[in-house]
Amino acid sequence: MSTSLPWQAEALTFYTNLYRQGELAHGYLIDDSPGDGRANCVRAIAATILCQETVTGGCQTCSACKLLSAGSHADMLWVAPEGSTQIKIEQVRSAIAWSQKTPQQGRAKVLIIDPAENMNLFATNSLLKLLEEPSGDTYLFLLSKNTAKLLPTVRSRCQILNLTTPSFSEGVEWLKGLHPELKPESLLTIYELSGQKPQVAKDIIDQGLTQFYLDCVSVLGEWIAGNTSAIVAAKTLHSKEDLAAPYDILFRATVFALRSSLTAISRQSHGFQVLVEGLMRSTSPGRLIALNTRCVTYKNLALSDHNLNPQLTLEAFLIECYRSDRDLLVQA
Numbered sequence: 332m333s334t335s336l337p338w339q340a341e342a343l344t345f346y347t348n349l350y351r352q353g354e355l356a357h358g359y360l361i362d363d364s365p366g367d368g369r370a371n372c373v374r375a376i377a378a379t380i381l382c383q384e385t386v387t388g389g390c391q392t393c394s395a396c397k398l399l400s401a402g403s404h405a406d407m408l409w410v411a412p413e414g415s416t417q418i419k420i421e422q423v424r425s426a427i428a429w430s431q432k433t434p435q436q437g438r439a440k441v442l443i444i445d446p447a448e449n450m451n452l453f454a455t456n457s458l459l460k461l462l463e464e465p466s467g468d469t470y471l472f473l474l475s476k477n478t479a480k481l482l483p484t485v486r487s488r489c490q491i492l493n494l495t496t497p498s499f500s501e502g503v504e505w506l507k508g509l510h511p512e513l514k515p516e517s518l519l520t521i522y523e524l525s526g527q528k529p530q531v532a533k534d535i536i537d538q539g540l541t542q543f544y545l546d547c548v549s550v551l552g553e554w555i556a557g558n559t560s561a562i563v564a565a566k567t568l569h570s571k572e573d574l575a576a577p578y579d580i581l582f583r584a585t586v587f588a589l590r591s592s593l594t595a596i597s598r599q600s601h602g603f604q605v606l607v608e609g610l611m612r613s614t615s616p617g618r619l620i621a622l623n624t625r626c627v628t629y630k631n632l633a634l635s636d637h638n639l640n641p642q643l644t645l646e647a648f649l650i651e652c653y654r655s656d657r658d659l660l661v662q663a
């Protein structure tokens with residue numbers, strides 16, 4: 332069972348107290364956009380509810396906590412797509428039937444639907460009944476990576492589970508604790524490139540992509556300065572393990588460059604700062620916006636099923652950027 336993350340401690344205490352006071356709502360919607368580990372906090376709240384001692388995050392020693400750790404607690408149901416991308420009506424119907432039974436282990440049951448936006452229309456309509464007439468001992472958590480895709484009727488019937496995002500230093504310190512072997516500068520660069528999303532940064536490091544990301548930053552900097560051709564740059568920037576990385580990195584750099592043109596930002600790692608400053612020198616804010624959009628377009632193209640050669644797509648992207656987004660007047 333995963334535990335909540337340091338920056339979620341306050342929220343976990345808050346919702347634990349609500350539960351102990353009998354004031355926890357029966358339906359919550361959680362914006363589970365990738366990177367902050369919000370599902371961890373939901374798991375910890377679920378553990379609190381199911382723990383026989385109602386210990387925050389679970390005591391880990393009672394029989395309920397042990398069953399939960401083993402994934403065999405009868406009062407915990409996690410509904411996810413099965414055999415397709417959709418959560419189907421049969422799954423929601425059986426979850427509703429389950430919610431109407433008496434808890435087998437303790438006082439309450441926890442139902443999690445993840446990702447809620449993957450419920451098809453029939454499943455969603457079926458769930459509305461449960462949201463309108465919740466079973467008194469069932470707590471429902473809807474995890475969603477894109478809450479805008481949920482029907483307004485679902486959103487309006489749920490409370491929002493308020494979870495904070497980590498501060499810059501909280502995220503960096505957490506990563507340092509997990510990866511003390513990394514040089515501080517490298518760790519800082521990866522954290523910047525992740526969009527300051529701790530889980531995303533952790534995934535990059537855990538997948539052994541740290542050096543590749545650092546190389547991408549360096550090569551993109553050289554390419555922007557005009558010291559490397561698109562063809563040579565594409566060779567280094569191309570990796571079968573992560574086709575999206577060069578587009579994501581340049582996207583992130585354009586965002587920082589745009590922000591830096593409005594207000595002084597000085598916390599980037601040195602390597603990333605060089606890339607951002609290079610962008611600011613070689614193009615105008617208007618073209619930065621165009622470049623930002625082009626990064627998204629080409630990333631989608633690179634990840635699509637069109638059977639395009641990824642390295643040639645990257646070359647085409649770099650050549651087009653250089654022709655279209657480079658502001659020769661600013662450069663001169």
Ligand SMILES: [Zn+2]
Nearest residue numbers: 382390393396
């Ligand atoms: Zn326990």
